[in-house]
Amino acid sequence: MKNFSLILLTISLALISCSSSSNEYTAEEQIREDVEWFSSDEMDGRLSGTEQEAIAANYIADRFLQLGLTPAGDQDTYFQQFTLNGPMTQPMGVENHLSRNVVAISEGSTQPSQFIVLGAHYDGQGHGSIISMNFDQPDSTHYSADDNASGVAGLLHLAEKFSENPTEKSVMFIAFSGEELGLLGSRYFAESLDVPSDSILAMINFDMIGRLNEESELTIFGTETSPKWDEIFSEIESNNLNIIPSGSGTGASDHVSFHDIGIPVLHFFTGTHDDYHTPGDTPDKINEQGILTISEHAELLIRKLDELEATAMEFSETAPQQQSVMSGDSVTMGVIPDYNFSGNGFRLDGVRMGGPADRAGMQTGDIVVQMGEIPVSDIYAYMEALGEFSTGEEIVVKVRRSGEIVELSLTF
Known part of the structure; x- marks a missing residue:
């Protein structure tokens, strides 16, 4: 009221x-x-x-x-x-x-x-x-x-x-x-x-x-x-x-x-x-x-x-309805997603200076393929994975860079 x-x-x-x-x-x-x-x-x-x-x-x-x-x-x-x-x-x-x-x-x-x-x-x-x-x-x-x-x-x-x-x-x-x-x-x-x-x-x-x-x-x-x-x-x-x-x-x-x-x-x-x-x-x-x-x-x-008939727009479901769960102790890596990337993994379009990813040595263009023990196949898997970690927790992140797998230590 x-x-x-x-x-x-x-x-x-x-x-x-x-x-x-x-x-x-x-x-x-x-x-x-x-x-x-x-x-x-x-x-x-x-x-x-x-x-x-x-x-x-x-x-x-x-x-x-x-x-x-x-x-x-x-x-x-x-x-x-x-x-x-x-x-x-x-x-x-x-x-x-x-x-x-x-x-x-x-x-x-x-x-x-x-x-x-x-x-x-x-x-x-x-x-x-x-x-x-x-x-x-x-x-x-x-x-x-x-x-x-x-x-x-x-x-x-x-x-x-x-x-x-x-x-x-x-x-x-x-x-x-x-x-x-x-x-x-x-x-x-x-x-x-x-x-x-x-x-x-x-x-x-x-x-x-x-x-x-x-x-x-x-x-x-x-x-x-x-x-x-x-x-x-x-x-x-x-x-x-x-x-x-x-x-x-x-x-x-x-x-x-x-x-x-x-x-x-x-x-x-x-x-x-x-x-x-x-x-x-x-x-x-x-x-x-x-x-x-x-x-x-x-x-x-x-x-x-x-101009279309009312029934012309048939619906097609396009992806699993996965949701990122955030809480008061939610974490972030401090990266900008590449939303146009369609390959396996989660590609970075940018890295925030001073954020966890920057401190870990991640770079624009890196493709995240694993966070801790969790495989990352796309942006939705990345968002789901974030919900499993807490502030201050240290994990190993695997990224694909120039065709090679690089392991980085990241602290949220």
């Missing part, structure tokens, strides 16, 4: 702080405005269950209202409330706090009971704490610009486009909270659906779309969650994007919650970087033109989905 009252108390502040109506800006300027607002000093990292998260939720709800979208949360509001409970909530200081997803619908003109779901998480890492990758200053504001103000900016752009030019099917827009604490908001939404799951053709997730590089590389996960995806992509323009398809619909973002209930999914992603989960993830490093290009490509995809 206390946090629900906070929404009402802060809504005036949110409306004052909220950017002006989007028709005063070009699309690229509006994206920049949104990213800068969400990742400002005042938003203090937008950790779920905090005042700043509630203000951010009001910002999104106000934009949905401006666009004339139909509220689809609790009691005819845009907010779907849930309680933060899970292994990570207590060490992050928000256990049993209220949080909320923000949900709206662009009503379909002829098939309003069929849905295409678009999602992006708006919560950030707050001051980092146990989810920080910054080992020197874990307790400092993590601005969370790419992760994931970028995805929210793309979601709001698409909300504007579909409010102006609706589809035959309904498009549902969901800004999730609790993602950084274990996909809590999307799990809650998926487990309490108030529409039949088979009325949802697909779910498209925008998480970390703000660092499009000079090669215009966009990874799209989930391309094997339906045999129909290949056909759809072949029929739409690439918008000059260098699209890297990746079949799996599992991983560590909100689309997984929909994959796990049998819904085809996609996750748009421009890649990891050294600023991931650190205070360095700031808005000045965001490629707003890249977000716009990705959003325009997504719009083509969504409108192609809208």
